[in-house]
Amino acid sequence: xxxxxxxxxxxxxxxxxxxxxxxxxxxxxxxxxxxxxxxxxxxxxxxxxxxxxxxxxxxxxxxxxxxxxxxxxxxxxxxxxxxxxxxxxxxxxxxxxxxxxxxxxxxxxxxxxxxxxxxxxxxxxxxxxxxxxxxxxxxxxxxxxxxxxxxxxxxxxxxxxxxxxxxxxxxxxxxxxxxxxxxxxx
Amino acid sequence: xxxxxxxxxxxxxxxxxxxxxxxxxxxxxxxxxxxxxxxxxxxxxxxxxxxxxxxxxxxxxxxxxxxxxxxxxxxxxxxxxxxxxxxxxxxxxxxxxxxxxxxxxxxxxxxxxxxxxxxxxxxxxxxxxxxxxxxxxxxxxxxxxxxxxxxxxxxxxxxxxxxxxxxxxxxxxxxxxxxxxxxxxx
DNA sequence: GCTTTATGAATGAAGG
DNA sequence: CCTTCATTCATAAAGC
Numbered sequence: 001x002x003x004x005x006x007x008x009x010x011x012x013x014x015x016x017x018x019x020x021x022x023x024x025x026x027x028x029x030x031x032x033x034x035x036x037x038x039x040x041x042x043x044x045x046x047x048x049x050x051x052x053x054x055x056x057x058x059x060x061x062x063x064x065x066x067x068x069x070x071x072x073x074x075x076x077x078x079x080x081x082x083x084x085x086x087x088x089x090x091x092x093x094x095x096x097x098x099x100x101x102x103x104x105x106x107x108x109x110x111x112x113x114x115x116x117x118x119x120x121x122x123x124x125x126x127x128x129x130x131x132x133x134x135x136x137x138x139x140x141x142x143x144x145x146x147x148x149x150x151x152x153x154x155x156x157x158x159x160x161x162x163x164x165x166x167x168x169x170x171x172x173x174x175x176x177x178x179x180x181x182x183x184x185x186x
Numbered sequence: 187x188x189x190x191x192x193x194x195x196x197x198x199x200x201x202x203x204x205x206x207x208x209x210x211x212x213x214x215x216x217x218x219x220x221x222x223x224x225x226x227x228x229x230x231x232x233x234x235x236x237x238x239x240x241x242x243x244x245x246x247x248x249x250x251x252x253x254x255x256x257x258x259x260x261x262x263x264x265x266x267x268x269x270x271x272x273x274x275x276x277x278x279x280x281x282x283x284x285x286x287x288x289x290x291x292x293x294x295x296x297x298x299x300x301x302x303x304x305x306x307x308x309x310x311x312x313x314x315x316x317x318x319x320x321x322x323x324x325x326x327x328x329x330x331x332x333x334x335x336x337x338x339x340x341x342x343x344x345x346x347x348x349x350x351x352x353x354x355x356x357x358x359x360x361x362x363x364x365x366x367x368x369x370x371x372x
Numbered sequence: 373g374c375t376t377t378a379t380g381a382a383t384g385a386a387g388g
Numbered sequence: 389c390c391t392t393c394a395t396t397c398a399t400a401a402a403g404c
Contacts, residue, residue: 029384029395043372055372062371076385083390084383185248186234186241215380217400236392262381269393270379 030073035066040077049082051075216259221252226263235268237261 032040043051043059051059051074060071218226229237229245237245237260246257 031384031396048372058372073384077383079389080383080385086389185244186229215399217380259380263379265392266379266381269395273394 030069032069032073032077033067036063036069039063039066040074040081044078044081049078051078216255218249218255218259218263219253222249222255225249225252226260226267230264230267235264237264 039062040059048055056071056074060069060074063069063074225248226245234241239257242257242260246255246260249255249260
């Protein structure tokens, strides 16, 4: 991109690590603490997908111990998490596999001591059950993104990330294909 | 956290050697080549703002010729590009009064392009008029007192967010179905 | 090589 | 449920 525009004016970081309840957390949107996320994730993994109002209330109440939270946050969290889980599953892409053994993506917690300034999201690796994928739907890709191939019968074709990798490989630096496409391929 | 692992909270990307198209590129984050950016920009300028999945795929396929790319990269690119365009424009037009004539905010171009539901073709140019903004559409002022009860047409329970009082009293109506939650409070 | 900027990626919040 | 927007986080690239 070539936007020689000025950047920003007086950026202000807020994102207290867990100071939702204690610190002077700025209003705005809910910023879950690590504990909250962990618990929510655990619930999700336990199979909870669409909590009822009652469940939401209870969850919210419990999580309020770790920081400010509202019911709607819980509600949205599950909505988003579920949707994005599905979304990423749809993404028929990039899974590293050797021969026919698919290697789950490395979790790359290489530099743990990277104390970033603004990174306040405490990392909590929390391994997940890894099930092997036995059928690579796509050719082969290499990326760190994983997916558990899931056959979804969605009526609409509005899957978000569908990716078919077109393998290309050449070390020619000066390659320059006929970049003339007037968007015609769309 | 990346969206690849549901439990992976602090997944850090491996450093990338950024040898994108030519060299051995590690997968840190996608680093588009000049050609890719050029094409994407051109598409954007042609009016494409929110490509459909199908378009994303085609674009991705085309661009993969110039270097490694995934669909989600295209998706994110358009998301970001559109958002930042808007952001920039908003920032500038915060006080754009042409002499004395103030153009009233026309609902933020909502209905300009909404008619068109993303056909398979490139959308119409969709000129962004973006007039000045007199009111902060989404000013987040923390008001603890109220809760915007989201009227959500939930089939099962109609009382979605009720913060003021719990709807069910103490009877605790329905016990949770098939949830095998280890979290006791539910 | 350290700081600043540009931008890829993620996610909370809505709208429909 | 699905899509989209706003904001934020993280980091490669650019500038000093």
